[in-house]
Amino acid sequence: MTLPDSTFENLRLELRRGCLTLAVLVQLRREHYGYTLRKDLAEHGLVIDESTLYPLLRRLENQGLLVSEWREEDKRNKRFYRLSSDGEQLIGLLLEEWRAINGSISSIL
Amino acid sequence: MELLDRYLQAVRKHLPWKRQEDIIAELRTNLESQLDEKQDELGRPMTPAEAETWIMKLGSPMQMASHYQPQRYLIGPTVFPSYLHVLRLASTWAAVLYLLVNAINLFTGTTLHGAAVASVIFNLPFVLVEVAAWVTLVFAGIEFTAAHFPDKCPNIGGFHAKWSPRDLPPLQPIETPNGKRRTYAQAMAEAAFGFVVLGWLLLVPQNPYLMFGPGVAYLNASPYLLAPVWMTAYWWIVGLNAVQLTWRCLDLLRGTWQRPDLAQHIVFKAVGLVPLLILANAHDRVYLLLKRPDIDSASYGATVQGANQGIHTLILILCVIVSAQLAWDIAQSIIEVARKRATSS
Numbered sequence: 130m131t132l133p134d135s136t137f138e139n140l141r142l143e144l145r146r147g148c149l150t151l152a153v154l155v156q157l158r159r160e161h162y163g164y165t166l167r168k169d170l171a172e173h174g175l176v177i178d179e180s181t182l183y184p185l186l187r188r189l190e191n192q193g194l195l196v197s198e199w200r201e202e203d204k205r206n207k208r209f210y211r212l213s214s215d216g217e218q219l220i221g222l223l224l225e226e227w228r229a230i231n232g233s234i235s236s237i238l
Numbered sequence: 239m240e241l242l243d244r245y246l247q248a249v250r251k252h253l254p255w256k257r258q259e260d261i262i263a264e265l266r267t268n269l270e271s272q273l274d275e276k277q278d279e280l281g282r283p284m285t286p287a288e289a290e291t292w293i294m295k296l297g298s299p300m301q302m303a304s305h306y307q308p309q310r311y312l313i314g315p316t317v318f319p320s321y322l323h324v325l326r327l328a329s330t331w332a333a334v335l336y337l338l339v340n341a342i343n344l345f346t347g348t349t350l351h352g353a354a355v356a357s358v359i360f361n362l363p364f365v366l367v368e369v370a371a372w373v374t375l376v377f378a379g380i381e382f383t384a385a386h387f388p389d390k391c392p393n394i395g396g397f398h399a400k401w402s403p404r405d406l407p408p409l410q411p412i413e414t415p416n417g418k419r420r421t422y423a424q425a426m427a428e429a430a431f432g433f434v435v436l437g438w439l440l441l442v443p444q445n446p447y448l449m450f451g452p453g454v455a456y457l458n459a460s461p462y463l464l465a466p467v468w469m470t471a472y473w474w475i476v477g478l479n480a481v482q483l484t485w486r487c488l489d490l491l492r493g494t495w496q497r498p499d500l501a502q503h504i505v506f507k508a509v510g511l512v513p514l515l516i517l518a519n520a521h522d523r524v525y526l527l528l529k530r531p532d533i534d535s536a537s538y539g540a541t542v543q544g545a546n547q548g549i550h551t552l553i554l555i556l557c558v559i560v561s562a563q564l565a566w567d568i569a570q571s572i573i574e575v576a577r578k579r580a581t582s583s
Contacts (some may be wrong), residue, residue, distance in 0.1 A: 163264060165271075179265075179272075179354070180305045183305075187261070205267055
């Protein structure tokens with residue numbers, strides 16, 4: 130039986146979804162605006178579409194994990210995001226979970 | 239860049255209006271930064287073709303905007319299991335109550351005729367659609383309230399929080415005669431088909447063309463007439479279909495539709511022999527009569543006698559085949575029961 134390509138693609142997306150959120154939160158321990166954050170993540174090997182990253186930042190802010198402010202930089206108004214205090218607390222727990230999962234998967238492999 | 243402006247304008251149309259300005263301003267900043275960097279790398283402005291390729295990669299405006307919308311569904315995954323459960327219960331009970339009330343109405347009315355019964359049966363699907371629509375509407379309301387006023391709506395997932403393992407039904411064997419489980423859709427389709435067949439059967443006496451097709455014209459023009467034994471057998475068939483249908487509905491109601499009962503299968507087959515036996519025992523083996531025996535017996539008497547003999551033989555053969563099938567099924571189920579007992583001991 131040959132699996133359709135969409136099966137792999139769906140599973141890949143599912144696997145990436147949580148990881149990307151974690152990566153974004155970790156990266157926002159330092160302040161970024163959307164485009165530089167995307168560039169930073171891409172330099173670390175995590176390429177995220179604009180249509181995924183920018184709405185994700187909004188959602189995380191709505192959940193209280195990020196705070197943002199509009200500020201002028203290089204003659205352009207930009208919206209800068211960083212981790213909120215709630216986000217700081219949560220990221221510790223998430224990283225703990227991530228390390229546990231990573232350790233389990235490594236030991237299974 | 240004009241193309242970027244056009245793109246953002248198109249995205250804006252699909253965004254929630256309260257946040258349009260803010261989202262577009264942020265998106266513009268990010269995309270313009272990206273554009274600046276790309277042009278710095280190139281050392282020149284983008285050509286129209288390059289700009290088009292870049293914008294294409296961002297995804298269609300609707301796709302881009304859709305990511306800014308909250309996830310939306312009429313009935314979400316938390317509520318869906320309860321919805322499905324209630325929908326099944328409501329549709330089954332609605333069918334049972336509808337048929338019961340209409341059956342009482344028909345039998346207590348002045349006249350009971352096939353067309354009225356058939357109309358009751360053919361209206362059933364519309365009743366079920368209406369029930370399903372109401373149940374869906376109520377659950378969509380629950381979902382909406384839970385999503386928009388979470389503090390005012392109790393935890394819907396909590397419906398299932400009070401269950402106890404002690405209430406679980408006892409284990410039931412899942413094997414079926416053909417080794418496959420019946421799905422709910424299959425069981426519903428069988429019941430729906432049963433209703434259609436019953437409706438069709440009930441319409442036949444007033445509209446014989448439904449069974450005989452254009453042959454009705456021949457029957458009307460011919461000197462022959464069907465003997466009353468056919469009507470006796472017919473009402474038996476109608477009764478058996480109604481019983482079978484009720485049983486199927488009860489299966490749906492009790493949630494036992496997954497596993498067709500072997501005993502039920504044998505009982506249906508055995509009772510199905512009754513109309514055949516009635517026909518086989520027809521008085522004087524008469525299945526066809528002459529409309530005007532005093533006039534036509536000289537010309538058609540021998541033909542009718544031959545036809546009656548032929549029909550009788552055919553019915554006997556059918557009786558033998560159905561009895562043999564029944565005996566085979568009974569033997570198989572006895573062997574199966576014995577095998578299971580041996581395995582369990």
